[in-house]
Amino acid sequence: MEPSEAIFSFYLGKIAIDIKPEAIVELVIVLLILALAWWSTRNMQIRPTKKQTIVEWIYNMINNAVVSNIGESFISIVPFVGALGIFVLVMNLTGLVGISPPTKNFSVTLTLALMSFIVVQGYAIKKNGVGGYFKGYLEPVSFILPITILERVMLPISLSLRLFGNMLAATFIIELVYESLEKVAWFAQLVIPIPLHLYFDIFDGGIQAVIFVMLTMINIKIVSEHS
Template identity: 30%
Template sequence: MELSPDQTIFWQNGFITINLTLVTTWGIMLLLIISAVLLTRKLKTDIHISRWQCFLEMIVTGINEQIKEVGLNKPEEYIGFIGTLFLFIGFSNICIIFPGYTPPTASLSTTTALALCVFLAVPFYGISKHGIFGYLKSFLQPTWIMLPFNIIGEVSRTLALAVRLFGNIMSGGMIIAILLTISPFIFPVLMKALGLLTGTVQAYIFSILATVYIAAAVRNANENTKTKIKITK
């Protein structure tokens, strides 16, 4: 039994390897891009819109509301990144209904890449809002003694994001594989249905955590700016 799609290798030359994880990841990204182009090419502002446009607006509205609830007042600035994370992870996990499919999120390399995207996005949004010095000052709060602990926290939560998503997805796949060998067909079908729910929940959790981390960076920068203004006054 293969524990990771990384073990299925299609081509290899030295350190360059094309495996199932890479092929599936790029395939899903291409499918999402094509779907986005097809769904947005004939958008209407009339009362009567297509069902696909209605479905798309429901997704965008839902993501915007979740971003607002976390604390980011201008969701349009963040939905491109956070929405993409949610759709990619969600679609990757939902496709487990197809026989023989292994989600790329069952590979630690994929979840690590997603976590690194969040790791880089946090300082990007923090610096873009309040400058590099305003963002770096947040690591000295509430006192400079906390600097190493704040740095460790940044790294550890990135690692936690990667391992959490990888562990949850891989464990579900392993349970289904084990049940296929020791139980009747009906039990794996039920586990597939449960996997759909779990995959959607994991996509939601990952995107919400990314939003929380970004909101914390922006909020810390805001608080530092307000404190500086008060001291100046």
């Protein structure tokens, strides 16, 4: 598996910015999700239509996941959790349409993890104030400050590596199977890889999206309460 090459590049001062296929795929996914969200939430009614029923079911599912796992006091993070989960899930599923998942690129997963890290720390500051947030680094005893800092810093590292490693391995296995089947017969590629796509794209991709979101939610709760 070779690293993707930049489609085009530009410079910010002396820094070269490479635009790779993953960035284009992410942009398309964002636009599609925004368009679908706009279309599905138009003309909301008291008596829901089939479209509105599906939207409300998705919202209730995300809302219940937040409430049941970290409590009703964190219900304000539902929009972020929903958007993050849907975005990661769709990226993980792009292999079903023959597009390499952007999440097999470490820069993508690291960016997502840094977003989660910022939200976790920002929510704790919003809930406890700046003073209460930094005081949390010294509790229950001040000498554990280095351990607490390391614990906070490890969040984006662990989140990004977990998602990146699983998606890279899944993509590598599927590509290896296709390359092997190509040497046997072209029609072998039409049927044999289907179970692999069901597992690696749908099951594993879905599980990784859930894990990413769940760890983000749990850390929001832990850090805000610890602070």
